[in-house]
Amino acid sequence: MKLNIAVLAGDGIGPEVTAEAVKVLKTVAKHGGHEFTFTDALIGGVAITAEGTPLPQKTIDVALAADAVLLGAVGDNKFNALTPDKRPEAGLLAIRQHLGGFANLRPCTAFNALSENSPLRPEVTKNVDILFVRELLGGLYFGKPRAWNKETGEAHNTMVYTKPEVERCAHIGFQLAQKRRGKLTQVDKANVLECSQLWRATVDEIAPQYPDVKVEHQLVDSMAIHLMNRPRDFDVVLTENLFGDILSDESGVITGSLGMLPSATIGGKVNLYEPVHGSAPDIAGQGKANPLGAILTAAMVLRHSGNLEEEALAIEKAVNEVLAAGHRTGDIAGQGKSANVTTSEMGDLVNTA
Ligand code: ATP
Ligand code: MG
Numbered sequence: 257m258k259l260n261i262a263v264l265a266g267d268g269i270g271p272e273v274t275a276e277a278v279k280v281l282k283t284v285a286k287h288g289g290h291e292f293t294f295t296d297a298l299i300g301g302v303a304i305t306a307e308g309t310p311l312p313q314k315t316i317d318v319a320l321a322a323d324a325v326l327l328g329a330v331g332d333n334k335f336n337a338l339t340p341d342k343r344p345e346a347g348l349l350a351i352r353q354h355l356g357g358f359a360n361l362r363p364c365t366a367f368n369a370l371s372e373n374s375p376l377r378p379e380v381t382k383n384v385d386i387l388f389v390r391e392l393l394g395g396l397y398f399g400k401p402r403a404w405n406k407e408t409g410e411a412h413n414t415m416v417y418t419k420p421e422v423e424r425c426a427h428i429g430f431q432l433a434q435k436r437r438g439k440l441t442q443v444d445k446a447n448v449l450e451c452s453q454l455w456r457a458t459v460d461e462i463a464p465q466y467p468d469v470k471v472e473h474q475l476v477d478s479m480a481i482h483l484m485n486r487p488r489d490f491d492v493v494l495t496e497n498l499f500g501d502i503l504s505d506e507s508g509v510i511t512g513s514l515g516m517l518p519s520a521t522i523g524g525k526v527n528l529y530e531p532v533h534g535s536a537p538d539i540a541g542q543g544k545a546n547p548l549g550a551i552l553t554a555a556m557v558l559r560h561s562g563n564l565e566e567e568a569l570a571i572e573k574a575v576n577e578v579l580a581a582g583h584r585t586g587d588i589a590g591q592g593k594s595a596n597v598t599t600s601e602m603g604d605l606v607n608t609a
Contacts (some may be wrong), residue, residue, distance in 0.1 A: 257290040259562050262322035263525075264351070267301040267344055268535025269545035269599075270328025276547035276603030277326060277574035283607050284558065292568050295322065297424035299351060300344035300535075308585065310347030316354050325355065325528045326553065329535040344535075353391075356524030358421070359428045360390040360500065361519060362532065363485070363558070364507040365572075370588055373512035377482065378407030381510050384487045387436065388507070389429045390500025392521060394395040394421050395451070397497050415451045417496065422458040428523060429459075429494035430466040435565075439470045439491035443479045443499055455496060477505070483507055508532075515546030515588040518553035520560055527561050529553045539586075543598035546585040548575055549607055574609035578602070 263278060265271040278294055285292040297315040304310050310330075311382055319325045326353055330348040340346065366374075366384035374381050399414030426442075433440040443460045444452030452585065463471045474482065478500045482489070483503065495503065511517060517532035530547035539545055552575060559568035579588075583605055586595040 257288070257564060258323075259290070259292045259428050259557075260321070260323045261292060261294050261557065262319045262325045263294050263296050264299040264319070264325060265296065265302075265328040266299050266330045266535065267332045268319045268329050268537045268540040268605040269533075270300075270330070270535055272541070272543070272545050272599050273405075273531060273547040273550035274326065274328040276599060276606075277550040279603050280551050280571060280607055281557070284571070288564070288567060290562075290564075299327065299347045301335055302331035304335060304342075304344060309401040310342070311346050311350040311354075315347075316351070319351060319526060322526055324557045325526055326557060327351070327528060327530040329531070329533065331535040331537070333537055340453065352521065352528065355521070355526050355528050356393075357521035357528055358391060358393045359425050359519045359521065360388075360392040361432070361522060361560070362388040362390065363552075363556075364388065364504070364510055365552075366487075366510055367512070367516065367576060367579050368514070368584075369576070370512045373588060374510055374589055376510060379481055380485070381487065383522075385437075385494050386483075386487060386490045386507060388500060389425065389432065389434060389494045390504060391417075391421070391425045391496045392500075393497075394418075395497035401440050415449065415498075417451045417454055419454065419458055422455050422461065424463050424523065426455075426459050426494060428468050429492050430462065430546065433469045433492040434466060434560060437491040437502050438468055439472070441465075441479075441493045442471065442473050442491050443493060443495040443503065444473065445476050445499075446473065447475060451496065459494070460541050479503060480506060484509070489495070493557070502597070513546065515549050515585065515587040516548050516552070518556050520553070520556045522560055527557075529557050544595065545588050545598065545599045547603045548579075548585075548597050551575060551603065565576060574606045578605045579609045580603075 271449040404411040555571040
């Protein structure tokens with residue numbers, strides 16, 4: 257298998273955690289006889305410093321020529337005085353637009369060794385394995401008209417979806433459910449919103465094409481409760497932009513730390529893979545960052561861009577083993593406890609597990 261991976265390490269802890277993810281990918285390549293090539297490019301604050309812009313054309317070219325883009329994190333307080341369109345974060349928004357992915361995948365996996373870090377009881381979180389598929393380019397966040405009229409004190413936003421936008425995202429949800437446990441939960445507010453009625457009807461219309469997938473619909477308010485009460489009952493959770501944003505963050509409670517969460521954005525020209533956490537400037541450059549979110553993101557590269565399911569599972573298993581053996585960075589050490597490994601030690605442990 258050949259994979260050309262663009263590496264946009266970015267700012268803060270981005271380079272530290274991305275280095276560990278690349279290390280793991282190189283090990284996988286070596287063991288499996290795969291040919292992975294890595295091309296580094298600048299994004300965010302480091303790109304502003306070097307090139308005067310958060311997303312240089314060279315970076316866009318490297319990303320569009322790649323089979324997958326692996327991103328670290330973007331954001332540096334040093335540039336807070338700049339207008340939003342010039343700041344590091346503008347580079348992230350722009351690269352997402354260039355790549356065009358519309359389905360954001362966020363796994364919510366309970367690592368049983370970390371169950372004491374969740375405020376939920378271990379018997380609730382044990383073995384949870386949910387994959388959120390969040391529509392990323394439509395809905396309330398982008399709909400027009402939108403305005404806040406400060407004179408009249410009136411503000412409005414518009415939720416818009418077209419059937420093709422729902423269909424393309426739903427197909428991804430169904431296909432992922434087929435490869436997993438065969439269950440798709442579509443989340444909406446169909447008792448109030450027409451957009452939700454469109455989602456529900458479209459998913460039902462597509463469902464017969466996937467006879468091996470069991471479909472259910474949930475209202476978003478009850479889903480918020482079900483996720484905390486019985487998260488094990490869910491496999492793929494498909495939903496629109498706003499609801500997906502809220503529910504996937506809520507489910508972070510199950511996993512424990514932000515530092516453990518991977519993500520992928522697929523469906524566009526090139527898939528974009530990034531850990532959920534940001535640049536964490538408070539701990540950057542100190543070997544304190546948890547690289548497991550980035551390493552699990554590397555597993556997603558293998559699964560979704562390389563079709564290397566076995567290799568992806570091997571990485572996830574290695575992460576589980578390292579956690580079960582008690583290795584912890586500060587963010588997952590637990591109340592009142594401190595880290596017993598550095599960022600690169602954690603990466604090495606996964607590499608040799
Ligand atoms: P951004 O705006 O870039 O998303 P943020 O402040 O919203 O940044 P993060 O930078 O992701 O959020 O992190 C918030 C805090 O969580 C950090 O300051 C850090 O202490 C902790 N954190 C985040 N990621 C990690 C990680 N990988 N390892 C350890 N701690 C982390
Ligand atoms: Mg943030």
